[in-house]
Amino acid sequence: MSLTIAIESPRQEGVIRLLDMSSAYAESLYPAESNHMLDLSSLEKAEVTFWVARVEEMIVGCCALVEAGDGTAEIKRMFVDPAARGRSVARSLMETLEAAALEKDLSAVRLETGIYQPEAIGLYRKFGYLEIPPFGSYQPDPLSLFMEKRLKQTS
Numbered sequence: 001m002s003l004t005i006a007i008e009s010p011r012q013e014g015v016i017r018l019l020d021m022s023s024a025y026a027e028s029l030y031p032a033e034s035n036h037m038l039d040l041s042s043l044e045k046a047e048v049t050f051w052v053a054r055v056e057e058m059i060v061g062c063c064a065l066v067e068a069g070d071g072t073a074e075i076k077r078m079f080v081d082p083a084a085r086g087r088s089v090a091r092s093l094m095e096t097l098e099a100a101a102l103e104k105d106l107s108a109v110r111l112e113t114g115i116y117q118p119e120a121i122g123l124y125r126k127f128g129y130l131e132i133p134p135f136g137s138y139q140p141d142p143l144s145l146f147m148e149k150r151l152k153q154t155s
Contacts, residue, residue: 005051
């Protein structure tokens with residue numbers, strides 16, 4: 001398996017397919033008011049870095065790092081095609097995203113995920129993310145889990 005991860009536009013057929021799958025999955029688990037996903041045009045903004053994971057040429061995963069403007073950023077739209085799971089795609093996306101966050105000299109990376117997604121929660125915990133109160137514009141939600149990883153600065 002040849003896995004590659006690169007910064008690419010989210011506006012391409014294979015990514016849109018993944019985003020649609022991600023949205024459908026979230027909608028099957030949570031009511032609309034508990035879904036906080038960015039749409040395609042939001043993923044194209046200047047403060048967003050968007051990665052695409054491919055096996056050979058097939059798009060199998062994606063994620064975005066959205067800079068908040070205060071030295072922190074948020075992980076959005078982390079998703080791996082169910083057919084490609086178990087191949088360390090999500091782990092590779094996280095490693096790429098965190099390396100970029102360190103390069104950007106960010107102090108912390110945050111995220112919001114749902115309580116009914118144990119695989120996602122497990123991945124984030126394995127990477128050292130800890131639970132925090134709601135951040136940014138998020139309101140408390142019993143179906144949401146907010147997490148953060150403080151990044152160690154080497155300077």
